[in-house]
Amino acid sequence: MQYTVQAAARATGVSEHRIRTWERRHGVPAPARSPKGRRLYNDDDLRVIRVMARLIDSGIPADEAARAAVSSGRIELPAADESSAQPAASPIVETLLDAVRAFDGQRLEQQLRRAFAESSNEEAIDGVVMPLLHEVGEGWARAEIGVACEHFTSEIVRRILVSRVDERRPVSPGAPVLVLGCAVGEHHDLGMLALWLLLLDWDLNLVVLGADVPEAEMVAACKAVDADAACLVATTATAVSSMWLIARRLARLQRPRHVFVGGPGLDRQTESGIRAGEILPPSIPDAARAIAASLGARYRGIIETTPSPDLPAHEFE
Numbered sequence: 001m002q003y004t005v006q007a008a009a010r011a012t013g014v015s016e017h018r019i020r021t022w023e024r025r026h027g028v029p030a031p032a033r034s035p036k037g038r039r040l041y042n043d044d045d046l047r048v049i050r051v052m053a054r055l056i057d058s059g060i061p062a063d064e065a066a067r068a069a070v071s072s073g074r075i076e077l078p079a080a081d082e083s084s085a086q087p088a089a090s091p092i093v094e095t096l097l098d099a100v101r102a103f104d105g106q107r108l109e110q111q112l113r114r115a116f117a118e119s120s121n122e123e124a125i126d127g128v129v130m131p132l133l134h135e136v137g138e139g140w141a142r143a144e145i146g147v148a149c150e151h152f153t154s155e156i157v158r159r160i161l162v163s164r165v166d167e168r169r170p171v172s173p174g175a176p177v178l179v180l181g182c183a184v185g186e187h188h189d190l191g192m193l194a195l196w197l198l199l200l201d202w203d204l205n206l207v208v209l210g211a212d213v214p215e216a217e218m219v220a221a222c223k224a225v226d227a228d229a230a231c232l233v234a235t236t237a238t239a240v241s242s243m244w245l246i247a248r249r250l251a252r253l254q255r256p257r258h259v260f261v262g263g264p265g266l267d268r269q270t271e272s273g274i275r276a277g278e279i280l281p282p283s284i285p286d287a288a289r290a291i292a293a294s295l296g297a298r299y300r301g302i303i304e305t306t307p308s309p310d311l312p313a314h315e316f317e
């Protein structure tokens with residue numbers, strides 16, 4: 001079977017950008033070309049991409065991973081595959097996925113609200129919301145879940161996160177000012193929204209700019225509010241590159257004094273040498289705590305979780 005670069009990215013879960021970069025830098029994979037010059041991958045190429053991704057994820061440098069992936073021919077997926085394999089989704093996430101597949105918005109929303117009502121924001125985000133989005137993304141990459149299903153889920157997740165962010169409380173005068181936004185080109189902002197929600201537990205003056213913030217605008221916003229810190233989020237590889245440009249530019253200024261960078265797009269091994277920003281831990285609750293600790297923010301306790309008035313009481317019994 002033959003695959004375009006888009007189809008290869010979907011099938012392997014490795015971004016198009018990353019696949020092309022490997023080819024440019026390491027000559028791997030080496031797809032055939034159509035008469036018009038378009039890349040055409042076969043099943044072996046896909047296998048090489050998957051193996052290479054796993055080797056890199058297990059800490060092997062990309063050039064070595066490229067050599068290993070091709071020289072071993074029809075290489076079996078490494079034993080590390082088992083340990084690095086994603087654990088099966090938890091029962092609650094499975095239940096949510098059923099609602100997603102059935103486009104059952106009411107059930108999905110009720111179950112998600114229940115997760116927030118029955119546990120802390122941290123637990124609901126780390127244990128339910130992010131794993132759900134992750135599973136939806138994996139299903140999409142395997143072509144089992146359609147784009148409509150993904151948009152449907154994202155919209156409901158967004159609504160719930162935003163409704164909880166609305167429970168904001170006043171901030172003390174003199175509290176550290178933190179500007180939060182996604183790098184230019186980055187439209188995945190649900191991780192940023194989740195981080196925003198968790199940062200509300202700390203006495204921080206949050207200025208949230210949302211998705212796709214151009215470099216100059218981020219700098220201007222930081223100056224306008226005399227920010228103590230900026231936090232940049234990137235999910236895709238392209239946004240990571242632009243994020244570093246912004247981080248470097250901010251780091252050259254006297255203020256903000258802290259520039260945090262985070263998100264799934266960061267390859268911590270490759271980027272740890274880049275000194276323009278403080279790299280946040282991968283878990284969103286850990287990232288919120290790391291930011292608060294760096295800024296010396298006062299903890300003011302979690303926001304009380306109240307059942308949403310639009311849900312019948314028995315939903316929470």
Ligand code: B12
Pocket residue numbers: 009010013014015016130131133134135136137138140141150151154185186187188189190191192195232233235236237261262263264265280281282283284287
């Ligand atoms: C929802 C979604 C969308 C929505 C976004 C809606 C929104 N407002 O956010 C829309 C439809 C816009 C979208 C578009 C695209 N998407 Co999309 N999307 C997703 C999906 C399903 C969830 C995104 C998300 O919220 N991730 C957050 C969590 C779930 O990701 P995670 O890796 O588990 O994150 C962990 C940590 O990294 C951490 N974390 C997450 N966010 C943050 C933030 C901070 C600050 C910190 C510290 C930690 C942190 O928390 C998690 C648990 O620890 C993912 C699937 C996935 N696996 O992420 C794909 C995914 C991110 N998308 C992908 C792609 C390819 C695209 C498109 C290019 C598709 C296309 N062809 O148009 C565009 C690009 C848009 C752009 N320029 O930004 C790929 C990215 C591959 C890559 N690495 O580059 C993914 C991974 C799907 C896949 N499996 O291939 N997408």
